[in-house]
Amino acid sequence: MTWKDYPQNLKVRLVTSFLNRAVSSAVMPFMALFFAQEISKVWAGIFLLFTVVVSFFINLIGGYISDRFPRKRVLVLTSLASACMFLVMTISLYPKDNIIWLFAIAYVLYIVTSNLGRPAMNALIMDSTTPDNRKAVYALDYWLVNLSLAIGAALGGLLYVHHQIELFAFLTITSISLPIAYKIWLIDEQTIRFEKQHQNVLLDVIQSYKIAFQDSPFVKVVLGSMFIFAAEFSLNSYIGVRLAESFESIYIGGFEVAGVRMLSILNIENMLLVVCFTFMINKFTDRFNKRKVLLLGLIIYSIGYVTVMSANIWYILLLFNLIAALGELIYSPVRNAEQANMIPVDKRGSYSAFSNISFSGADLIARSTIIIGAYLIPTMMSVYIGIILMIGIFLLYTGLFWRKSVKV
Numbered sequence: 001m002t003w004k005d006y007p008q009n010l011k012v013r014l015v016t017s018f019l020n021r022a023v024s025s026a027v028m029p030f031m032a033l034f035f036a037q038e039i040s041k042v043w044a045g046i047f048l049l050f051t052v053v054v055s056f057f058i059n060l061i062g063g064y065i066s067d068r069f070p071r072k073r074v075l076v077l078t079s080l081a082s083a084c085m086f087l088v089m090t091i092s093l094y095p096k097d098n099i100i101w102l103f104a105i106a107y108v109l110y111i112v113t114s115n116l117g118r119p120a121m122n123a124l125i126m127d128s129t130t131p132d133n134r135k136a137v138y139a140l141d142y143w144l145v146n147l148s149l150a151i152g153a154a155l156g157g158l159l160y161v162h163h164q165i166e167l168f169a170f171l172t173i174t175s176i177s178l179p180i181a182y183k184i185w186l187i188d189e190q191t192i193r194f195e196k197q198h199q200n201v202l203l204d205v206i207q208s209y210k211i212a213f214q215d216s217p218f219v220k221v222v223l224g225s226m227f228i229f230a231a232e233f234s235l236n237s238y239i240g241v242r243l244a245e246s247f248e249s250i251y252i253g254g255f256e257v258a259g260v261r262m263l264s265i266l267n268i269e270n271m272l273l274v275v276c277f278t279f280m281i282n283k284f285t286d287r288f289n290k291r292k293v294l295l296l297g298l299i300i301y302s303i304g305y306v307t308v309m310s311a312n313i314w315y316i317l318l319l320f321n322l323i324a325a326l327g328e329l330i331y332s333p334v335r336n337a338e339q340a341n342m343i344p345v346d347k348r349g350s351y352s353a354f355s356n357i358s359f360s361g362a363d364l365i366a367r368s369t370i371i372i373g374a375y376l377i378p379t380m381m382s383v384y385i386g387i388i389l390m391i392g393i394f395l396l397y398t399g400l401f402w403r404k405s406v407k408v
Contacts, residue, residue, distance in 0.1 A: 010128040010137065012185045016178050017121060018144045020079075023171045024114070025152030030160050031107070038100045047104065051111050056360050058115040063353025064205045066120035067346065071127075072188040076179045078117030083175035085110035090168040118356075123348035131341050135290075138336035139282040146274040211347060212354040218342050220399030222354065225335065226361035227392025228298065231305035231385050232328070233366030235266065238373045238381065239308060246378075250314050262314065266321045273325040281329045290334050291401055297331025298396070300324075302389040309385050310378035338400045 003011070035044035066074055088106035092099040129137050159167040212218060240263045247259035257265065285293045304324025311317050343351040365388065373381050 006137075007128045008185060009124055009187055012181060013121060013124040013128070014141060014144060016181055017141070018148045019174060020178060021145060021148035022152040022155070023174050025149045026156035026167065027160070027171060030156055035104070038098060051108060052360070054108065055111050055115045056356075058112050059118060059353050059356050060209065060350075061205060062116040063119040063209075063350040065116060066123055066349030066352075070188045071120040071123060071349075072182060072186045074120045075117050075182045075186065078113045078120075079175070079182060080179040081113040082110055082117070083172060083179065085113060086168065086172040086175045090165065090172050093165050093168060119349040119353040122352040126340050126343060126348045126352075129340075131337070134337035134340055135286075135333045136282065138340070139278055139333040142332055142336070143274060143278040146271055146278075150271045150275070209350055209354055211344075212351050215342075217399045217402075218339075218351065218354075220395045221339050221342065222358050223361075224392045224394070224396030224399055225339075225355075225358035226365070227388050228301070228396060229358055229362035230365035230369075230392075231302070231309075231389055232324075233362050234305070234309065234369050234385065235270075236263070237366040238369035239263070239266075241370055242373065242378060243312075247312055257314070262317065266308075266317060269318065269321055270325045273322065274329065277326075278329055281326070282333055285330055285334075290338070291397075294331050294334045294338075294400070295393075295397065297327045297329070297334070298389075298393045299327070301327025301331060302386065302393070303327070306382045306386045306389070310382040312378070335396065335400075342400075 006014075031048065035047055062074075062078075085106045089103050089110070092103040092106065125134075125137060125141065156167070159170075240260075243259035243262050245259065247262050249256050249258045251257070285297075301324050304320045304322075304327055307320035308317060308324060311320060339355065369381065369385070372384065376384065
């Protein structure tokens with residue numbers, strides 16, 4: 001399946017998602033720094049924790065909305081609102097003393113509008129693919145995600161410190177192009193919608209997720225994915241803290257590579273491997289049984305992160321980080337495609353939103369490793385993450401393949 005063979009909606013979704021992620025990843029990583037500098041570290045921490053909670057619940061509402069209403073309309077309205085919030089944030093930066101309260105309100109509203117539209121965006125892939133081509137499409141989406149994150153991080157790193165207003169102005173212009181693209185090129189092909197069950201909207205939202213909660217194989221997949229993602233998320237939490245504290249600097253000529261720079265090198269290595277080898281590995285694994293491919297990828301991934309969790313020698317870190325990344329490249333397209341195959345046609349938005357528990361839960365587990373790591377030595381942390389990964393592999397594999405039927 002080549003690019004010209006892709007349905008129009010799929011092309012629109014992949015291109016606009018790429019732009020949207022590149023835009024958001026150029027500024028989102030700097031929000032903690034921005035609020036800490038403008039107000040205080042404590043206020044920044046509390047405020048950003050509040051936005052995480054808000055985004056989780058709004059994402060669930062977004063899933064319900066995307067199943068109840070035309071996805072094209074949902075995407076046009078939410079992306080237009082997000083662009084307006086970027087415009088307000090840009091305007092609030094113009095005075096010499098930033099209008100921080102206006103920026104904060106616009107930022108929260110941006111979190112709300114973007115999370116309302118995200119489940120509809122995710123559901124578009126399922127609407128426009130079949131079980132036969134989903135693995136290839138998810139491999140392309142995975143590649144575009146990582147490329148957009150790399151471009152966004154580079155853009156933010158270059159412009160954030162000295163060209164803040166210009167950066168936000170550029171992001172505003174880019175964001176305005178998204179609802180225009182949806183309005184012109186997106187075709188509303190959603191023929192089956194979740195029917196309203198209750199007059200009370202809150203009860204209706206709960207009902208839409210009750211079905212997902214009762215789907216025990218899908219719940220196992222979500223929980224299994226959460227445990228598996230926790231290892232990767234630990235790279236920028238426990239592993240980053242440990243390297244900053246205990247990694248012995250190495251020198252390349254006159255250039256010092258200390259713990260923080262070593263962490264940056266590991267992240268760059270991950271992105272380069274994904275960008276360079278995604279399609280090659282996906283094509284190679286197509287010839288093998290998907291169950292074996294999933295298990296092989298998860299085992300390789302686990303070996304990599306269990307070792308990186310406690311390693312402190314630069315070449316061991318680079319080697320096993322490479323192994324972990326290869327494992328992720330092998331298992332990720334299979335997991336994404338098989339999870340999508342489990343989702344009922346009329347509940348794609350709510351199921352997609354529910355599946356985001358994998359990411360928020362993994363983030364919480366990864367952050368908790370910093371606290372646990374204060375009491376356990378690094379080798380014991382490797383054992384700890386190894387146990388979490390074994391539980392995750394068991395739940396994911398049994399959820400995906402030990403079930404009576406697959407819903408397309």
